[in-house]
Amino acid sequence: MSETERPPRLHIGDLAPNITLARTTGEKVTLSDLLRQGPILLVFLRHFG
Secondary structure, eight states: OOTTTTOOOOOOTOOOOEEEEEOSSSSSHHHHHHHHHOOOOOOOOOOOO
């Protein structure tokens, strides 16, 4: 993705994209894999630093 392109914005009620995350152990896991294990909570923090 180029610097001028932006990913689509999420709005209230939108489904979260199935992103791949890294655990603290370095293991890769998808959001859908985590959801199969039970409810999840996503927290989005905005950082100005």
